[in-house]
Each structure stands twice: as structure tokens, then as C-alpha cells.
Amino acid sequence: MTDAASLADRVRAGELRLHELESHADADTAAEARRRLVEEYSGASLDSVGNYGFPAEAAESAIENMVGAIQVPMGVAGPVTIDGGAVSDETYLPLATTEGALLASVNRGCSVINSAGGATARVLKSGMTRAPVFRVADVAEAEALVSWTRDNFAALKAAAEETTSHGELLDVTPYVVGNSVYLRFRYDTKDAMGMNMVTIATEAVCGVVEDETTASLVALSGNLCTDKKPAAINAVEGRGRSVTADVCIPRKVVEERLHTTPEAVAELNTRKNLVGSAKAASLGFNAHVANVVAAMFLATGQDEAQVVEGANAITTAEVQDGDLYVSVSLASLEVGTVGGGTKLPTQAEGLDILGVRGGGDPAGSNADALAEAIAVGSLAGELSLLSALASRNLSSAHAELGR
Ligand SMILES: CC(C)(COP(=O)([O-])OP(=O)([O-])OC[C@H]1O[C@@H](n2cnc3c(N)ncnc32)[C@H](O)[C@@H]1OP(=O)([O-])[O-])[C@@H](O)C(=O)NCCC(=O)NCCSC(=O)C[C@@](C)(O)CC(=O)[O-]
Ligand SMILES: NC(=O)C1=CN([C@@H]2O[C@H](COP(=O)(O)OP(=O)(O)OC[C@H]3O[C@@H](n4cnc5c(N)ncnc54)[C@H](OP(=O)(O)O)[C@@H]3O)[C@@H](O)[C@H]2O)C=CC1
Structure with missing residues (x-):
């Protein structure tokens, strides 16, 4: 069995590349060898990075060139009562952060939401998008491609769904800019966030488009998807889950627990x-x-990276019969309970706290429940921070808890 020291020696000698070590040793030994090399090269000590609490093998499809793990403290807020379309329960919310006062804030929001009997949450639209860009000769050809796409949707759907047993192609929206045609395909990805799934499916669809039309694929992602960039299209059309949560807090609770009034929060909002x-x-x-x-x-x-789209949200606040109504609508929350980083042991335990690890029954219900829980957590955070601003104690709270 190769040990970390001799693996490192072979890299130094130019016999192995840094990313090839898992082919010659187990994943933990490979990570240790890399730490030795990086420590030697940079002068940094990676003792803490190397002190991780899961087998490196478990991270295999989540990282390359692994040297260890960064640990972010995790806390819980709640439990909070949620009346959702997919979750109807009282649940703790797991949050990992390094910002002191954040958990306290969301926790306060949850307790205030409970005083009102809980929050309501619903997923109102769902669909992961991929929008390849095609080159055509001119605008006449662009129009022909758009018409062809509409007329042949069934064939495109069949090609896409041959690549996945869970994903379903829901629709396609074409956009034309001169001789560039963008086809924004939207999929139901069930419990997966779905970017790998829809990218693979869309590649198959593009093959059909190129075989049957004059269009030439320039890129499988033409940025109208839009993934990991701030974009109005996601705010308007949605991407992933579009989810809304609301609550009406009695005036007395606003005054006693949030130290402000419904009028002040509504005006501030x-x-x-x-x-x-x-x-x-x-x-x-x-x-x-x-x-x-x-x-x-x-x-x-x-x-x-999809926090970029996840934060695409509108908060409303109004006084209703003297009480405080607050809502949060997240237009493009991209979440999954299978695939990607959800398989990692600590993250899977985070999903367990919410009771949504793995595939749901029916498929898609676990990811819906996760989206609803995040929406209610966001609602709690908004309630607490807006109130802290209204009662002028934001800076004192952070001075006390966050320094
Ligand atoms: C800090 C509080 C909650 C104090 O609020 P308070 O009402 O003075 O605290 P309290 O001691 O009376 O406790 C009230 C409740 O808060 C919770 N709570 C209280 N302390 C803790 C704690 N240590 N750990 C866990 N939970 C805590 C807990 O639920 C507690 O109820 P209890 O359980 O005791 O019956 C409040 O002042 C607050 O929420 N401030 C706002 C802080 C915040 O939201 N920060 C977010 C980050 S700000 C930022 O990053 C973005 C920004 C600001 O730049 C964006 C922008 O431009 O707006
Ligand atoms: N490729 C890209 O362009 C991008 C990739 N990513 C990365 O993609 C990963 C996420 O992609 P994603 O497709 O979600 O994950 P995975 O690639 O891990 O695939 C998830 C697979 O799980 C299977 N599955 C099992 N049970 C279910 C269920 N109940 N619901 C849905 N699928 C189920 C499906 O297989 P089957 O399809 O066979 O049914 C699905 O394709 C993340 O690691 C992310 O970082 C992020 C952005 C862009």
C-alpha cells in the first residue's frame, strides 16, 4: 500500500500529477499527500484542514484535488411550524454560517412566527432550465428554427427523456437575437436540483435540433438559462422552485417580542x-x-454558487387590521435532496433534521419541502432584521453577538 510520503515523493519527481493520486492510493492517503506538498510549497500548516470528520471517499464526486475540509459551524433555529404544500410540521432549521447574530435573528423570527400559529409556504412553480445557443444564417432561418422547435416538441421531449428516468421536459421558450437563437428548455427534475440532469438531457435534444435543422450549436449554455449569474429572467420567469411564505403577526407580539410596531415595519419595508x-x-x-x-x-x-439566484426575492409588509402581515417570495430557489453535495455525510444529516434526505414520495416532494423550509427561514430572518432596524438595535446586536 502506498503511503502519503512516497506518493508526495512521486509527485515531486514528476512521476505523478497532483490530481492522479486517487488512482494509486485511497482517498484519505491521497489528500494527506497533497497536504504535505501544499504545506511544503506554501509554508502553511494544514492541520485543521486535515482534521475532517468523514471518509474522503465520500466526497469523491464533489471535489477534485481534495486536501481536506473547511468546517463551517452549523446551528439550528426553531423549531418553527410550517403549513406547506409539501411539509406540514414543526421543524428545526439547520443553518451553517460564520456571521454572529444570524442564528439569533432567525431564531427570534421563528419564535415570533410560532406565536402567530406558524407560517404558510407554497411552491408555486417548478422547473430547471438550460438554454443552449444556436447559430443560424439570418433572421428568416431563426424564425424557421423557432417554428420547427414548436412543431417538434414531442420529438425533443422524447430525446431528452431517454437520458433520465426522473427528469421530464416541460416546455421550451425560444429567444432570437439576430442570427443567434436561444432555446430555453425547462425540466421537472423532481428531487434533484437538476443541473447535471438537464445538461445531459439538453445535449441529446441539441443533437436532434442539429440533425433536423440548419442550426449549429455554439454552446450548450447560452447564458439565458441563467445559472449562477444575477439575471432578471430568473426573477420574472422563475428557475428551480418559485416559493412563497407568509405570516400575520399579532400587534401585541410585534410590540413585545420585536420591540416595534406593525406600522414601523411596514414603512421601513x-x-x-x-x-x-x-x-x-x-x-x-x-x-x-x-x-x-x-x-x-x-x-x-x-x-x-446558486445563492446568486436564491436571493432573488421580494419581501412585502403591510398592516392588516392592526397586525403585521409579512411575505417573502423567492423566484428562483434551486434546491435538491438527491445528487450533488447532498450525499456528503454532514450535509445529509442537515437534510435529516428537516426530514428530507433523498428522494421523496411522490418524487419531487422532498425538494419542495426543502424549498418551503428555506422560504420560512427567510421569512423569519426578514421579520427579525426589519424589526431590529425599526427598533434601531441592529448595530448593538452585532456588537454583542458578532465580534
Ligand atoms: C439579535 C436579536 C435577535 C436580539 O433580539 P432581542 O429581542 O433583543 O433579544 P432577546 O434576548 O429578547 O431574545 C429574543 C429572541 O431572539 C432569539 N435569540 C436571542 N439571542 C439568541 C442567541 N444568542 N441564540 C439564539 N437565539 C437567540 C430567541 O428566539 C429569543 O427568544 P427566547 O428563546 O429567549 O424566548 C435581534 O436584535 C436581531 O434579530 N437583530 C438583527 C440581526 C440580524 O438580522 N442580522 C442579520 C445580518 S445583517 C446583514 O448581514 C445584512 C444587512 C443588514 O447588511 C442587509 C441590509 O442592508 O439590510
Ligand atoms: N452540469 C452542469 O452544467 C452543472 C452542474 N452543477 C452541479 O450539478 C450537481 C447537481 O446536478 P443534479 O442533476 O441535481 O445531480 P446529479 O448529477 O447528482 O444527478 C441526480 C440524479 O439522481 C437521480 N435520482 C434519483 N432519485 C431521484 C429523485 N427522486 N428525483 C430526481 N432525481 C433522482 C436522477 O437520475 P436519472 O436522471 O437517471 O433519473 C438524477 O439525474 C451539483 O453537484 C452541482 O454543483 C451545477 C451547475 C451546472
């Missing part, structure tokens, strides 16, 4: 989250939905 965001030309009309999305993404093994 309008001037900050709506008018302030509009003036800033922001895509996020909210206070800190990204905080909860990022923390719950890390805790449950989601693709952290």
Missing part, C-alpha cells in the same frame, strides 16, 4: 426593501434573504 432597492436597481427587494439561503444551502449540501 417600503422605504428600504422596495424604494431603496428600486433606486439601487437591485434584483433583490429584500433585506438579507441571501443570509438564510446561503446558510441553509451550506447546511444541506446545495450548490453554494
Whole structure:
């Protein structure tokens, strides 16, 4: 059996490349050999990075050139009561973060939501998109391709669904810019976030398009998907799950637990989250939905780069019969409970806290439940932060808890 020292020697001698070590030793030994080399090269000590709590083999399809793991502390907020389409339960919310005061804030929001009997959440639209870009000769050919795509949707759907036993092609929306044609394919990916699934399926679809038309594929992703970039198309059309949560908090609870009034929160929400965001030309009309999305993404093994779309949310607040109504609508929350980072042991335990590890019954219900839980966590965070701003204790809270 090769040990880490001799593996490192072989890399130094130029016999092996850094990314080839798993072919010559188990994954933990390979990671140890890389740490030795990186420590030697950089002068850094990687003792903490090397002190990880799962077999390196478990991370095989999640990372290359592994040297260890970064540990982010995880806490829980709640339990919070959720009346959802896929989850109807009281549940703790797992959040991993390094921002002191965040868990306290979401926890306060959850307890206030419970005082109102719980929050309601629903997934209102679902579909993962991939939009390849094709080159055509001119606008006449572009129009012909668009018509052909509409007329031959059944053939495209059949080609896509040959590549997956779970995914379903739902529709295609064409966009034309001169002699470039973008076909935005939308799939039901059930419990998978689905980017690998839809990329593989769309490649098969593109093969049919190229065989049957004059169009030539330029790229499997033409950026109208839109993955991992801020984009209005996701805010308007949705991507992944479009999910909304709301709650009406009794005035007494707002005054006693949040130290403010429904009127103050409603005014603050309008001037900050709506008018302030509009003036800033922001895509996020909210206070800190990204905080909860990022923390719950890390805790449950989601693709952290998709926090970009996850934070595409609008928060509303209004006074209803003297009480405080608050809602959060996340237009493009891309989540899965199978595949990707959800398989890692600690992240799978995060999913277990919510009771959504793996495939749901029916398929897709676990990912819906995860989306609803993240929406309610976001609602809790919005309620607490808006109230902290209204009662002017944001900086004191962070000074106390976050430094
Ligand atoms: C910090 C609080 C909650 C204090 O709020 P409080 O009402 O003074 O605290 P409290 O001691 O009376 O406790 C109330 C409840 O808060 C929770 N709580 C309280 N302390 C803890 C704790 N240590 N650990 C866990 N939970 C805690 C807990 O639920 C507790 O109830 P209890 O269980 O005791 O009956 C409040 O001031 C607050 O929420 N502040 C806002 C902090 C926040 O939301 N920070 C988010 C990050 S800000 C940011 O990143 C984005 C920003 C601001 O730049 C975006 C923008 O532009 O808007
Ligand atoms: N390729 C790309 O362009 C991009 C990839 N990514 C990465 O893609 C990964 C996520 O892709 P994703 O496709 O979700 O994951 P995986 O590639 O891990 O695939 C998930 C697979 O799980 C199978 N499956 C089993 N049970 C279910 C169920 N209940 N519901 C749905 N599928 C089920 C499906 O197989 P089957 O299809 O055979 O039915 C599905 O394709 C992440 O690692 C992410 O970082 C992110 C962005 C872009």
C-alpha cells in the first residue's frame, strides 16, 4: 500500500500529477499527500484542514484535488411550524454560517412566527432550465428554427427523456437575437436540483435540433438559462422552485417580542426593501434573504454558487387590521435532496433534521419541502432584521453577538 510520503515523493519527481493520486492510493492517503506538498510549497500548516470528520471517499464526486475540509459551524433555529404544500410540521432549521447574530435573528423570527400559529409556504412553480445557443444564417432561418422547435416538441421531449428516468421536459421558450437563437428548455427534475440532469438531457435534444435543422450549436449554455449569474429572467420567469411564505403577526407580539410596531415595519419595508432597492436597481427587494439561503444551502449540501439566484426575492409588509402581515417570495430557489453535495455525510444529516434526505414520495416532494423550509427561514430572518432596524438595535446586536 502506498503511503502519503512516497506518493508526495512521486509527485515531486514528476512521476505523478497532483490530481492522479486517487488512482494509486485511497482517498484519505491521497489528500494527506497533497497536504504535505501544499504545506511544503506554501509554508502553511494544514492541520485543521486535515482534521475532517468523514471518509474522503465520500466526497469523491464533489471535489477534485481534495486536501481536506473547511468546517463551517452549523446551528439550528426553531423549531418553527410550517403549513406547506409539501411539509406540514414543526421543524428545526439547520443553518451553517460564520456571521454572529444570524442564528439569533432567525431564531427570534421563528419564535415570533410560532406565536402567530406558524407560517404558510407554497411552491408555486417548478422547473430547471438550460438554454443552449444556436447559430443560424439570418433572421428568416431563426424564425424557421423557432417554428420547427414548436412543431417538434414531442420529438425533443422524447430525446431528452431517454437520458433520465426522473427528469421530464416541460416546455421550451425560444429567444432570437439576430442570427443567434436561444432555446430555453425547462425540466421537472423532481428531487434533484437538476443541473447535471438537464445538461445531459439538453445535449441529446441539441443533437436532434442539429440533425433536423440548419442550426449549429455554439454552446450548450447560452447564458439565458441563467445559472449562477444575477439575471432578471430568473426573477420574472422563475428557475428551480418559485416559493412563497407568509405570516400575520399579532400587534401585541410585534410590540413585545420585536420591540416595534406593525406600522414601523411596514414603512421601513417600503422605504428600504422596495424604494431603496428600486433606486439601487437591485434584483433583490429584500433585506438579507441571501443570509438564510446561503446558510441553509451550506447546511444541506446545495450548490453554494446558486445563492446568486436564491436571493432573488421580494419581501412585502403591510398592516392588516392592526397586525403585521409579512411575505417573502423567492423566484428562483434551486434546491435538491438527491445528487450533488447532498450525499456528503454532514450535509445529509442537515437534510435529516428537516426530514428530507433523498428522494421523496411522490418524487419531487422532498425538494419542495426543502424549498418551503428555506422560504420560512427567510421569512423569519426578514421579520427579525426589519424589526431590529425599526427598533434601531441592529448595530448593538452585532456588537454583542458578532465580534
Ligand atoms: C439579535 C436579536 C435577535 C436580539 O433580539 P432581542 O429581542 O433583543 O433579544 P432577546 O434576548 O429578547 O431574545 C429574543 C429572541 O431572539 C432569539 N435569540 C436571542 N439571542 C439568541 C442567541 N444568542 N441564540 C439564539 N437565539 C437567540 C430567541 O428566539 C429569543 O427568544 P427566547 O428563546 O429567549 O424566548 C435581534 O436584535 C436581531 O434579530 N437583530 C438583527 C440581526 C440580524 O438580522 N442580522 C442579520 C445580518 S445583517 C446583514 O448581514 C445584512 C444587512 C443588514 O447588511 C442587509 C441590509 O442592508 O439590510
Ligand atoms: N452540469 C452542469 O452544467 C452543472 C452542474 N452543477 C452541479 O450539478 C450537481 C447537481 O446536478 P443534479 O442533476 O441535481 O445531480 P446529479 O448529477 O447528482 O444527478 C441526480 C440524479 O439522481 C437521480 N435520482 C434519483 N432519485 C431521484 C429523485 N427522486 N428525483 C430526481 N432525481 C433522482 C436522477 O437520475 P436519472 O436522471 O437517471 O433519473 C438524477 O439525474 C451539483 O453537484 C452541482 O454543483 C451545477 C451547475 C451546472
